[in-house]
Amino acid sequence: MTDAREVICRPARRRALWCFVALGAAGAAPAAVRVAYRGGRLDLWVAVGLLLALLGLVCLYAATARVSADAYGLRSRTLLRRRNMPWPDVADLRTYIQYGRNHEIYRVSVRLHDGRTRRLPLPMSGSSEDRPAFDAKLDTLRALHRRHGAPESGHVPVISYRTAGRGSAVPVALCVLLLAGAGLAAWFVPAAASEERAWRSAVPCTAGTPVAERGECLSTRSAVIARTEAGGGKQSSWLYFADGRPMVRLGVSREGVRGFHPGDGVELTVWRNQVREVAGEHHVWRAPFTGAGEVAVIAAGCALAAGYPGARVLLRRRGRRLPDDEILPSALPFAGALVGTAAWLLPLCYLHPTDPLGSPVTLAWAVSGASATPVLFAWAWRATRVHRPGDVAETEDGTPEKEERFLAARFLEHTDYNPNGFGTHIVLGDGPPAVTPHPGPGRFAARRIPAERLTVTDVRRARGSDGDTVHRSWHIAELDDAGEPVRLAAAPADLTRIIRELKREQRPPERRTDPAVRPGPSGS
16 A cells, blocks of 8 residues: 555545535525524524534535645645645654544644644544554555655654644643633732621611611511522522512522521521521521632632643743654643642632731741742752653663562563563563563563563654653663564663663673672682
8 A cells, every 4th residue: 555656535434424414404494494584583493403504514524625645745625725735845744643532533744844734634533443544544645755755754753742742722821811810810809808808897787877888787687488499419509488578589508408497587687788697596507708818719729720731831842852752751740849839828828818928927938938939840840851862870880680670661562571561560680581560579470581682773762652651751762573673661760771681681691790700710
């Protein structure tokens, strides 16, 4: 298939798509007639027709998509756009992974020499069943590119949410929204504090209180409960009053409604035209009051939450010089720094929302926390450095392992010593290196690694094509296993130690001597 001179990609199940297009047209026409006949008024049948019309448009867009490639380049056609990309303008063809709710969608991304990227509408894979067909189409497209263009990479780059080539639009938008929410909540803090002070200082109304000022004092009204209604789940619970006085019903909490029964006489406390308290003989319900502390905590929480997508944007900016398919470090260290900041900031905002520096105690609290936060973020910045192969210094003297040591490592291909990818660790010392499905102790179920037939060809950082099971900070050793490519993934320092032991096993037996033990004189 890689020798094809032309590739044409059309959507699968085209007949089904055109049937839905016809169904959408059949639903849109009666809906338009009904709207015109009823003078523009909508009903259930019109809504159903509009939904069918929308479904028909989506299916029409999918049914008319087409991608073709030949010796001249790529041609993409959809309902709204046509593109022609000659092979000399194409730098690389990559796999782009979109994440749905319960599945992953694989598409082809085209990177041009000017740095722009274009995602092709086809081929597309949404399940493991059609993944082989997608891979075959992509291989054919890459073969045409190699024949008539100049690809920049010899492998298939995979762009996922963990790689450097992923866009930052979503985390930037999320960061902006959370910061806007934090600013809005902070703007409401003074108003909430003022309302809280007014509620705490409110006194009962007297006979001489003017009518215009009765909203600022506490007035009471008597009522009799006619019946109660406890809502289930997130539904509201209600108190119904006899004769509809002073109101027909009042929404209360689910726990509050259980304390009242039909026929109970209660007293309602009204403040600013709202019922703030319902007092009975055996139970009192008070309306929840959102104070300045809660609003300040919401503002600070939104600001801290915006730090995580901001950290992801920072890491992508920091790794802008990396290849697009290399995996970026995780942003979890910054999440830890944000949690550490929240540990001192949120209690301070809750207890002192309007004047956090008003006393020596709160001032010392704020200064101590503000001094610890830069340290946490400096640690996070250091922990998310990009380690290149070769940056790890040798920490041992090169002597053989004396005791068994289990290192977390994984062969990514199925081999005779790693059947079905069962290995999770590699054991060194007290015997030849072996693959085990456990972190020890003991070599139970271990399989010896045939070091004599393994050759290290390259050591690199993890890529998107290595899968999501590879840790972000691990490196990959590309090995030649008697002509078959094999990948070994492990932490940089552990990978260096494993490679050293594999090379040691390849030496002749007479040369595997401990450098610290030197042979004595011939006459001794």
